[in-house]
Amino acid sequence: MTDVEYVINPYEEYALEQGVQLKEKYGGEVTVLTLGPEKSTQMIQKALALGADNAIHLKTASFPEDPSAVARALAAELKDRQFDVLLFGKKGVDDDNHQVGEMVSELLGIPCATQIVKLDIKDGNAVAVREVEGGSITIETSLPAAFTGEKDLTVPRYASLRELVAARKKPITVKEPKSFPALLETVSMQYPPPRPQGRIIGKGPGAVPELIRVLHEEAKVI
Amino acid sequence: MIRSPVLVFSETFGQDFRRASLEAVTEGKRIAGLLSTSLVAVAIGYGIKEKASHLGKYGADKVLVVDNPDLKTYHPDYYRAIGLEAVRKTNPGIVLMPATSSGKDLAPRLAIQLNTVVATESTKLDIEGDRVVATRPVYAGKAFLRVTMNSIPFMATLRPNAFNAKEAPSQKTPQVEELQFNKPQSRMTIHEYHAHAGKKMDLTEASVIVSGGRGMGGPENYKILEELAETLGGVVGASRASVDAGWRPHSDQVGQTGRTVSPTLYIACGISGAIQHRVGMINSKVIVAINKDPDAPIFGFADYGVVGDVFQVVPALMNELKKYLGK
Numbered sequence: 001m002t003d004v005e006y007v008i009n010p011y012e013e014y015a016l017e018q019g020v021q022l023k024e025k026y027g028g029e030v031t032v033l034t035l036g037p038e039k040s041t042q043m044i045q046k047a048l049a050l051g052a053d054n055a056i057h058l059k060t061a062s063f064p065e066d067p068s069a070v071a072r073a074l075a076a077e078l079k080d081r082q083f084d085v086l087l088f089g090k091k092g093v094d095d096d097n098h099q100v101g102e103m104v105s106e107l108l109g110i111p112c113a114t115q116i117v118k119l120d121i122k123d124g125n126a127v128a129v130r131e132v133e134g135g136s137i138t139i140e141t142s143l144p145a146a147f148t149g150e151k152d153l154t155v156p157r158y159a160s161l162r163e164l165v166a167a168r169k170k171p172i173t174v175k176e177p178k179s180f181p182a183l184l185e186t187v188s189m190q191y192p193p194p195r196p197q198g199r200i201i202g203k204g205p206g207a208v209p210e211l212i213r214v215l216h217e218e219a220k221v222i
Numbered sequence: 223m224i225r226s227p228v229l230v231f232s233e234t235f236g237q238d239f240r241r242a243s244l245e246a247v248t249e250g251k252r253i254a255g256l257l258s259t260s261l262v263a264v265a266i267g268y269g270i271k272e273k274a275s276h277l278g279k280y281g282a283d284k285v286l287v288v289d290n291p292d293l294k295t296y297h298p299d300y301y302r303a304i305g306l307e308a309v310r311k312t313n314p315g316i317v318l319m320p321a322t323s324s325g326k327d328l329a330p331r332l333a334i335q336l337n338t339v340v341a342t343e344s345t346k347l348d349i350e351g352d353r354v355v356a357t358r359p360v361y362a363g364k365a366f367l368r369v370t371m372n373s374i375p376f377m378a379t380l381r382p383n384a385f386n387a388k389e390a391p392s393q394k395t396p397q398v399e400e401l402q403f404n405k406p407q408s409r410m411t412i413h414e415y416h417a418h419a420g421k422k423m424d425l426t427e428a429s430v431i432v433s434g435g436r437g438m439g440g441p442e443n444y445k446i447l448e449e450l451a452e453t454l455g456g457v458v459g460a461s462r463a464s465v466d467a468g469w470r471p472h473s474d475q476v477g478q479t480g481r482t483v484s485p486t487l488y489i490a491c492g493i494s495g496a497i498q499h500r501v502g503m504i505n506s507k508v509i510v511a512i513n514k515d516p517d518a519p520i521f522g523f524a525d526y527g528v529v530g531d532v533f534q535v536v537p538a539l540m541n542e543l544k545k546y547l548g549k
Contacts, residue, residue: 010479067330068339091342093478095360095367098342099330106334111410112298114327117472131473132323133235133424137295138413145409151479152472183339187355187368192504195523200516204530205538211510212542214526219508221487222454222543 008043010151011089013050017154018119018147019087020051026121028084029053035073035177037062048167049159055170058177065095066182071103073177078108085126086146090115101148111141117152227262228254229314229375231305232277233296233322234267241427242320244280244387246380249347250318251281251390256349259315262286264308264401266301268294271400278396279389286311286401295415296324298331299408305332307401314375316354321379322426329379338373343482345384345505354378362478362501382426383484384505418473423457425474425481430456430489433476433503434464437492437513437532441469446536447491453543459483459503461493477502491532495520512536 008016019030032047032055034040044055058077064070078086086108088101105112117136118129121143130137131150159167201207201214215222230250232243247263254261263282265274271289278285288304305328309317317332319325321343329340341356345366348355354376357368370376425431432451434444444458451458460470462477476483477499488506493499495511495518503509504523511524512535521527528535 066339068334071334093362096342096358096362097340098326099333099340102327102330103334106302106331111408113410114298115323130323132296132415133240133427134473135415135417137415140411140413142409150472151475183371183373184341185370185372187370190357190366190368192363192366195504195509195525198509198521198523198525198527200521200527200529202528204528205534207528207530208535208538208542211526211528211539212546215487215508215510216546219487219525221508222546 006039006043008046009089009092009094011091011093011149013089013156014151014153015087015089015147015149016047016050016052017156018149019085020157021154022085022119022121023051031056031083033074033077034058035064035070036060041172044172045164045167046159048170048172049163050157053170055172057172057174059174060177065186066184067097067099068103068184069180069182071100071107072180074100075104075107076178077175078104084143086110086144088146088148090148090150101146105146108146110144110146112146112148113139113141114148115150116147117150119147119153225257225259226313226315227260228257228316228318229308229312230261230263230282231308231317231319231325231328232263232265233320233324234265234270237267237269237273239265239273239276240320240322241387242322242325242380242382245382245385246318246320247277247280247282248388248390249380249385250316253316253347253349253354254281257315260284262308262312262314263396264288264304266293266304274398275396279393280387281390282396284397284399286399288401288403290403292405293403295412296327297408297410297412298327299406299410300403301328302331302335303406304401304403306335309336309375311401317375317377319379321381325379329377333377336375336377338375338377339371341369341371341376341378343381344378345381347378359482363482363504364501381482381484383429418471425457425459425476425483428457428483429486430454431459431476431483431485431487431503431506432456432489432491433459433461433493434470434491434532435461435493435499436463436467437494438464438469439492443533444470446533446540450489450536450540450543453540453547454487456485456487461496461499490520490524491536493520494518495523
C-alpha cells in the first residue's frame, strides 16, 4: 500500500482531548509522545493543532508491531520525565493489541486505570470511571498515574486552519528510541471466510412465521 | 517448553464463574490434553471457595483459590500479585484468561512482568509442533493474524463466545489449594461496581443480541427491542448512529469503537449495515436483518432478511415467538 492516509488512532484522540481539557482546567502542558516512522509526523502535527504544546517523536524505520517492545521503548523515554497524568488510548484500531498502556505503567511502577470513560482531578487525586461488563467502577488514585481511554471519554475537537498553521511552530523533538526484541511473531494473515449467501424470507409481518421456522429448523438457534 | 502445565485465570462475578471463564477452562483443558499436561485454574474472588471445585467439571486438574473480601471487585494491583504468585507456583508454559475487561487489563500487566506478551482476544488456539499458534482478529475483524511468541509462557486472552464451555467427559474432583494473599500496597482505590440500569449482561457475553439503528427513530422506540430481547433471553445493542444521536449508551454500541460481538443470534433492526457496524457483528453465528429498505447493505451479509417496517415486523415476531416458546 502506498497511498494510505494515516490518522491518529481514535482512542488516542479521545485521550489527547482529555489531556487538553485537563490543561485548560488546571494548567500545565500537554506533550505528545509518538513512536513511529517518518510518516507519523503528520499525526504529531495534527495532535499539536488539537492543543498539545510539544512533541517527542521516537523515530523508527517502520510502524512498530510488538506491543511489549513498544511499551519498553516508551517507558525508557518516560522514566526520567516528570508528569502527573499519562494518557493512552485503550487499544489501537489496527492491531487491536490492547496492551501498551498497561505495560508502560507496569514498567514505570505507576497506577493505571484502563478503559476509562471519565476522568477528573479532585484534591490532587484522579477519579476515573472504568467501563466494565454491564456496569462501571470508579477508581481513585494519587498522581502520577496512567489511564487508557474508551470512546466515551471525550468528544474530540476539530482543529481550525489557524491552529493547523500555528502547530507547525510548536517544537517536535526527534530522537532514536531504545530498541527491544519483538516477542510476538506473525505466522500468517487470513481473511475471514465469506458468509454463505443469505436470503430474504419475505416482506412485512407476514414473513414472521417463516422466519421462526427457519431459525428453528435450519439455523437451530431458537 | 511444553510439558509444563496450562494455567487458566477464571474470573468470578458475584459468587459465580463468568461463562467466559468456563470457556477458557474448557479450551485450556483441550490444549492441556493435546500436550499431555495438566490444567491448573486460578479462581479469584470473594465467597467463591465452595464453588472452586466446579471448575473440575470443565477439566481443571487443580484449582488455586484466593477468597478474600478485598477481591470482590477486580483490583489490578491485587490481582497482579496473585497472578505472579500463581505463575511462580506452577511455572506454566501457557497462560490463558478470558478477554473480559479485567482479563484485558490483567494479561498485559502479567505479561510484561514475566517478559512475555499477549495474543489478545484470540478466537482459536492450535498446537503446531512445539508451538502454540493463536488466531486473533485485527482491523476490527476484517482480517485474522495467526501469531506465536518466542517467549515463555505463551499468553492469550480468549474472546468470550468464541470458544465453547463444555463439561469434560471424564470428570474428577480437582485438587483445591488455597493461595495466600498478602494484600500489596496500592495507590489505587477501587470502588463498588455499579450495574447499568436494566442491563443484565454485557453484549460480549450475550448469546442473543437485538440491535437497533437509525431506523428506530428515537430512544423511546427501543422498548419493543427490549421486549424482543427479553423474550429471547438476550440483550439490546445499537449502531453507532443511534449511540451518537444519544438514544443509547456507548456500552450498547456494536462495531468499530464499540463492542465486537459473536452471539448465536444477532437481530439487526433498522440498521443499514455500514462497514463500521459489520466488523463488530459479522462473526455472529446467525444474522437476521429487518429493514424497510430492500437495498440496505445489511441484506448483503444477513443470513435471513425481512423487508419491512420494524414497528410492524418486530411486534409480530414477538407475538409469534411468545406462542412458539410458550411464554
